[in-house]
Amino acid sequence: xxxxxxxxxxxxxxxxxxxxxxxxxxxxxxxxxxxxxxxxxxxxxxxxxxxxxxxxxxxxxxxxxxxxxxxxxxxxxxxxxxxxxxxxxxxxxxxxxxxxxxxxxxxxxxxxxxxxxxxxxxxxxxxxxxxxxxxxxxxxxxxxxxxxxxxxxxxxxxxxxxxxxxxxxxxxxxxxxxxxxxxxxx
Numbered sequence: 799x800x801x802x803x804x805x806x807x808x809x810x811x812x813x814x815x816x817x818x819x820x821x822x823x824x825x826x827x828x829x830x831x832x833x834x835x836x837x838x839x840x841x842x843x844x845x846x847x848x849x850x851x852x853x854x855x856x857x858x859x860x861x862x863x864x865x866x867x868x869x870x871x872x873x874x875x876x877x878x879x880x881x882x883x884x885x886x887x888x889x890x891x892x893x894x895x896x897x898x899x900x901x902x903x904x905x906x907x908x909x910x911x912x913x914x915x916x917x918x919x920x921x922x923x924x925x926x927x928x929x930x931x932x933x934x935x936x937x938x939x940x941x942x943x944x945x946x947x948x949x950x951x952x953x954x955x956x957x958x959x960x961x962x963x964x965x966x967x968x969x970x971x972x973x974x975x976x977x978x979x980x981x982x983x984x
Contacts, residue, residue, distance in 0.1 A: 871898020
């Protein structure tokens with residue numbers, strides 16, 4: 799719930815990193831007011847492949863925590879292997895927290911009914927997921943512009959936390975809590 803008349807605070811040293819632009823836009827759309835009150839910045843990574851290098855660059859510590867929201871963070875996935883490698887590094891104990899959702903892409907976290915479909919269709923492995931979804935629901939899917947227009951349509955459909963699955967909302971709330979803990983608080 800947005801706090802009326804609340805002013806945004808100066809950004810904290812901590813960050814929430816998400817995999818991509820769509821993730822950042824959805825988090826901003828739903829939690830933006832809260833994030834501004836808390837002084838939390840959400841930054842897209844462009845995928846998890848370079849997260850270890852980004853962490854070295856950022857240098858997280860007790861006052862500069864990093865919460866990472868990852869797509870499809872499930873056993874055996876590339877994302878899980880990356881997260882496990884980072885969390886084994888003693889430099890990041892207690893200051894970096896990975897959390898994932900079970901979706902192939904953040905689009906799936908939006909409740910289908912909000913977008914006017916019965917369910918997110920299954921797309922076989924090896925087929926581009928977004929294009930496959932668009933084809934199966936009957937939306938234009940010929941190029942990246944169609945994907946971008948589809949995302950804007952999906953994003954416009956979302957207005958509250960109730961428009962996304964709790965498997966996403968709970969995880970985002972957990973990351974906000976993680977990065978807003980004051981240094982020295984238990």
